[in-house]
Amino acid sequence: MTTTRMRKMKADGVPISMITAYDYPSAKLAEEAGVDVILVGDSLGNVVLGYESTLPVTLEDMIYHTKAVTRAVRNPLVVTDMPFMTYHGTIDQTLNQVGRVMREGLGQSVKMEGGTEIARTVEAIVKAGVPVMGHIGLTPQSVYQIGGYRVQGKTSAQAQKLLDDALSLEQAGAFAVVLELVTDELSELITSRLSIPTIGIGAGRHCDGQVLVYHDVLQYASESVPKKFVKAYANLGDHIREGISQYVKEVKSKAFPAEEHSFHSDLELASVYGKTEEDHD
Numbered sequence: 001m002t003t004t005r006m007r008k009m010k011a012d013g014v015p016i017s018m019i020t021a022y023d024y025p026s027a028k029l030a031e032e033a034g035v036d037v038i039l040v041g042d043s044l045g046n047v048v049l050g051y052e053s054t055l056p057v058t059l060e061d062m063i064y065h066t067k068a069v070t071r072a073v074r075n076p077l078v079v080t081d082m083p084f085m086t087y088h089g090t091i092d093q094t095l096n097q098v099g100r101v102m103r104e105g106l107g108q109s110v111k112m113e114g115g116t117e118i119a120r121t122v123e124a125i126v127k128a129g130v131p132v133m134g135h136i137g138l139t140p141q142s143v144y145q146i147g148g149y150r151v152q153g154k155t156s157a158q159a160q161k162l163l164d165d166a167l168s169l170e171q172a173g174a175f176a177v178v179l180e181l182v183t184d185e186l187s188e189l190i191t192s193r194l195s196i197p198t199i200g201i202g203a204g205r206h207c208d209g210q211v212l213v214y215h216d217v218l219q220y221a222s223e224s225v226p227k228k229f230v231k232a233y234a235n236l237g238d239h240i241r242e243g244i245s246q247y248v249k250e251v252k253s254k255a256f257p258a259e260e261h262s263f264h265s266d267l268e269l270a271s272v273y274g275k276t277e278e279d280h281d
């Protein structure tokens, strides 16, 4: 998958599938399932590291997880989230941080939250040769400023600002834009006004592609309160819990390991026990 191919998919009306993954097995399974784009999202702060928000995630965390993901996949495009406050310094500082994701994490592209206010930064990164995906609407890194995880674009001022944000990201050279928690009507309008693809999460049915968090799709120890925009396609959490609890039971009851899990040899152990310490030396 390439950024050019994604643009063509939009032009041809072919939906783009994107999912997050954070390590070797999750990325490998996502590729085997035919996903187009893998996002090493800073949502790993919540679903992998157990933080309450994405804010504590560091550049080192993102590099570490990107390395594992890029080792696993060949075909999907890999996008790495730039974490909180790693792209708000000078352009040189930002290029240095993006460079680390690309060199050390073997990243292929980066994603950043924000619109018009980061357009100059996006432009500089794209000019340096790194593809950038934008992310507007509900931007979790600004959750304290936004005042909670709520749907965006409901007032005309908000809607106008989000449209301007999307257009300025496209102008700055972004290859796609994530729309998170945006009304169906607004995401339809933005999608129709851009020539780059929009990827929705909680943004209705009119985006060019969709993204969800791996742990939500598979119900893999994700939040117990389901989010309205998530559809769960499997229940890994229950399978894993059942599997481990059966293992624990069998260890306690000594049903495991059984004869078929054991190794044998013809060695006469009495002769080993019979050895003196000097023999061992």
Ligand code: KIV
Binding pocket: 020, 039, 040, 041, 042, 043, 044, 081, 135, 178, 180, 201, 211, 213
């Ligand atoms: O970090 C993440 O998983 C994301 C998606 C929610 C788009 O940014």
